[in-house]
Amino acid sequence: MKIDILTLFPEMFTNFIDASIIGRAVNKNIVTINCINIRDFSKDKHRRVDDYPFGGGAGMVMSPEPIYNAISSVKSEKSKIIYLTPKGRTYNQHIANNLSLEEHIILLCGHYEGIDNRVVEAYIDDEISIGDYVLTGGEIAAMAVVDSIVRLLPGVLNNQQSFVDDSHFNGLLEYPQYTRPRIFNGMEVPEVLLSGNHEKINKWRKYESLKITYERRPDMIEAKNLDKEQQEMLKDIIKSTMNASVDNNNLENKNKL
Ligand code: ADE
Numbered sequence: 527m528k529i530d531i532l533t534l535f536p537e538m539f540t541n542f543i544d545a546s547i548i549g550r551a552v553n554k555n556i557v558t559i560n561c562i563n564i565r566d567f568s569k570d571k572h573r574r575v576d577d578y579p580f581g582g583g584a585g586m587v588m589s590p591e592p593i594y595n596a597i598s599s600v601k602s603e604k605s606k607i608i609y610l611t612p613k614g615r616t617y618n619q620h621i622a623n624n625l626s627l628e629e630h631i632i633l634l635c636g637h638y639e640g641i642d643n644r645v646v647e648a649y650i651d652d653e654i655s656i657g658d659y660v661l662t663g664g665e666i667a668a669m670a671v672v673d674s675i676v677r678l679l680p681g682v683l684n685n686q687q688s689f690v691d692d693s694h695f696n697g698l699l700e701y702p703q704y705t706r707p708r709i710f711n712g713m714e715v716p717e718v719l720l721s722g723n724h725e726k727i728n729k730w731r732k733y734e735s736l737k738i739t740y741e742r743r744p745d746m747i748e749a750k751n752l753d754k755e756q757q758e759m760l761k762d763i764i765k766s767t768m769n770a771s772v773d774n775n776n777l778e779n780k781n782k783l
Contacts, residue, residue, distance in 0.1 A: 610664030
């Protein structure tokens, strides 16, 4: 896969591209990541890339020409051009999975009050937001998108299983994980994980994954088709949650007396 990042701040990406799992994926030639400085495509003698908004108002708008020229310098028939903006559709694992199948992704990072809308309308394939909050620019959003895509590429993670069990990959949050020591500050690891019985362990993980998703993200449970075993588990989880809340109420009432 090839990823081109169009930005006014390419230096922000230096460590990101070199370090950790992304760095390894680059070294293994699984992905090529280039940063293109939009300012290099400005024809202005002061290398300006922004201007006042037509109609007035606060802030500056990124001019269309440098962005268009930067896009043209890397675009091919196979490119998917994505603009990072708080106005975009909200990013999620499903979008990451789809993007990981692309051959060439161009990520455009906006700044100031955004970019000239003619560029968006004519040359952008998709607009993505990484959440309902506003960043100073699209760079951190672009890093989030690159990170989430690259880790899905074959050969990047050592064990393919490691993303199959991830939160969100299968529409549920991930079960809790533990490592050594067996006892930490008096707290023990759940017994079943030490049993060596993989059937039991898988069942426990399936249950815990369902439980944490039910507690934290009931919307995900509603959106998911649960298999028979998960449906039974969910009934049990709901029952024990209800019992726990009855117990809590009893305790509160007792304390009031
Ligand atoms: N640029 C500024 N805020 C953003 C956000 N939330 N997502 C993507 N790009 C952005």
